[in-house]
Amino acid sequence: MGSAYTTIAADAIARFQRLLDKRVVFITGTDEHGEKIATSAEACGRNPKDHCDTISNSYKMLWDDLDIEYDKFIRTTDPRHEAIVNDFYSRVLDSGDIYRADYEGLYCVSCEEYKDEKELAENKCCPVHLKPCVPRKEDNYFFALSKYQHQLEDLLTKNPNFVRPSHRLNEVQGWVKSGLRDFSISRASVEWGIPVPNDTKQTIYVWFDALLGYISALLDDGEKASLQQAVERGWPASLHLIGKDILRFHAVYWPAMLMSAGISVPDAVFGHGFLTKDGMKMGKSLGNTLEPKDLVNRFGADAVRYFFLREVEFGNDGDYSEERFINIVNAHLANTIGNLLNRTLGLLKKNCKSTLAFDSIAAADGISLKDNIENLVDKAKGQFENLLLSSACETLMEIGNLGNLYIDEQAPWSCFKQGGESAEKAAKDLVIILETMRIIAIALSPITPSLSLRIYTQLGFTEDQFRTLRWEDTKWGGLKAGQVMMEPKPVFARIETETDEKDQPSSKATKGGKKKAKSHGLVEA
Structure with a gap:
């Protein structure tokens, strides 16, 4: 679930930037070398390449299920990537930053990293994986990380936004200030990897290899593998989005490696937190892992995306519980958004033949709701820009709440019955609510793209029109008089819980019955 959370967040950020009409290259992929993979x-009874093919394809299918629209999917077993790694290695070697030496220490296979004894947990276990580190002694090639001590200190001091959020910056500064040690960039005991140039008895350390995937991914299909060409295709990256467990590699090792090769460092590295389940750390040994594929199959991509981006304050740790998941998704997506749209379209069909009698600007003349919504849209934009994804979701739900409050206060169903000017006002009120829904659909699309599409097409627009939307289209005034709405259908089905009767003595629900969640009637885009 951790990889899915990272990639969902990256997709939301990329979608928002596209709404701003920015050129976006959203890169994801798989690191496929190293001892852990082998x-x-x-x-699994497979050779490493076949194993990587299987895993890589499973990730691609999962990203498709989660509505993730990446631009590049890099596999580090790609021959072009290997050529880029060799080119980069040569640059660092020419800088005098690679040397050969013996290394002896404690090694975590899962991290694929040597550990200092002072950072180990009890019984010499890795603090991340809680597995014993193994003693290992090898003749390796080393990168002169210590040479870049002062340059990294300057980078972090002069550019505090290089590592985000701020408490992650404090962690990185602590690592650097404690003194940097050169690290091994080859493995003599690992066969599954890119061979060290001019020394085929050793393979390049997986992290020295994998980080370069951000650059090699920039090459177009069929393009000659050239490090300089790849850099010119769009480096430096504006943002690296990672889990906090690999922050050291991205915020210390990687910028030093780039400095050595004469390549610009990325603009920012954002380290998000860990996910727990019911307040407990997840693990196979505990039997409480959370499979994103299962969540999507049960609840749909929109629900999964919304819950994790809304409930987990971006950058901090977060927790999943099924009860909380269902409550949040039902309250926000089914009720606040879905029910408001459905009942408004139902009233329009009954009283106006599903046709707008006024354009949205004329309908909202003198109505404070319009100004309030425009202010909230601006607020949400700023939150998206600052990667405050949870706050952006909250702000957009505020718009939905205002819409629900407005329709309840104005009671257009009663006004239609009164006829005359009251009915005319009711027709305007429906336009106001539907314009509100149009704006929500656009602004929420980075978070729930399929739900937004369903909303937008029910408002009488085409999918092609939805695909060309930009953030500026959230400006009030998109709905015009005479526009015909589609037949009202639920855009998001409420998740229902039912008593599992398998182990019950009768068909009636009993107090101790287990609850099983189901989502019914979701209208697919």
Whole structure:
């Protein structure tokens, strides 16, 4: 679930930037070398390449299920990537920053990293994976990280936004100030990897290899593998989005490596937190892992995306509980958004033949709701820009709440019955609510793209029109007089819970019955 959370967040950020009409290259992919992969492949009875093919394809299918629209999917077993790694290695070697030496220490296979004893947990266990580190002694090639001590200190001091959020910056500064040690960038005991240039008995350390995927991914299909060409295609990256467990590699090792090769560092590295389930750390040994594929199959991509981006304050740790998931999704997406749209379209069909009698600007003349919504849209934009994804979701729900409050106060169903000017006002009120829904659909589309599409097409627009929307289209005034709405259909089905009767003595629900969640009647785009 951790990888899914990272990629959902990255997709939301990319979608928002596209709404701003920015050129976006959203890169994801799979790191496919190293001892951990080789061991996992052997356990599955496959060779490493076939094993990586299987895993890579499973990620691509999962990203499709989660409505993730990446631009580049890099696999580090791609021959072009290997050529880029070799080119980069040569640059660093020419800078005098690679040397050969013996190394002896404690090694975490899962992290694929040597650990200092002072950072280990009890019984010499890795603090991340809680597995014992193994003693290892090898003749390796090293990168002179210590040479870049002062340059990294300057980077972090002069550019505090290089590492976000701020408490992650404090962690990185602490690592650097404690003194940097050169690190091994090759493995003599690992066969599954890119061979070290001019020394085929060693393979390049997986992190020295994998980080370069951000650059090699910039090459177009069929393009000659050239490090300089790849850099010119769009480097430096505006943002690296990662889990906090790999922050050291991205915020310390990676910028130093780039400095050595004469390449610009990325603009920012954002380290998000961990996810827990019911307040507990997840793990296979605990039997409480959370499979994103299962969540999507049960609840749909919009629900999964919304819950994690809304409930987890971006940058901090977050928790999943099914009860909380269902309550949040039902309250926000089914009730605040879905029910408001459905009942408004129902009233329009009954009283106006599903046709708008006024354009939205004329309908909202002198109505304070319009100004309030425009202010909230501006607020949400700023929150998206500052990666405050949870806050942006809250702000957009405020718009939905204002819409619900407005329709309840104005009671257009009663006004239509009165006829005359009251009925005319009611027709205007429906336009106001539907314009509010149009704005929500656009502004929420980075978070719930399929739900936004369903809303937008019910408002009488085409999918092609939806695909060309920009943030500026959230400006009030998109709905015009005479526009015909589509037949009202639920855009988001409420998740229902039912008593599992399998183990009950009768068909009636009993107090101790287990609850099983189901989502019914979701209208697919």
